[in-house]
Amino acid sequence: MTEKLSDTARQTVLEPLFSAGWEMVEGRDAIHKTYKFGDFTEAFAWMTRAAMFAEKWNHHPEWFNVYNRVEVTLSTHDVDGLSQLDVKLARKMDSL
């Protein structure tokens, strides 16, 4: 499952994520999104839920939190780029 996303896969799976606020990171095969919550408690509760899936799937986000804001970057370090695991985690994060 962990292989770099093909060009054709990118065309189908990335577009919905871009529509949902994800964007490519400049100079890197990775995606980024900023989440805003009501306050720190909400932000951290969301991070806790996301962390459970990250751990279950052994696929971990690069993220940064200040108060109600969470900056998330997803990439698959093992393949040095985007894989289906990043898509899966991005979709899950959006649904939590």
Ligand SMILES: C[C@H](O)[C@H](O)[C@H]1CNC2=NC(N)=NC(=O)C2=N1
């Ligand atoms: C050893 C361990 O299974 C690997 O380092 C896992 C852990 N979490 C990971 N997370 C991410 N985002 N990319 C990886 O390649 C990755 N690999």
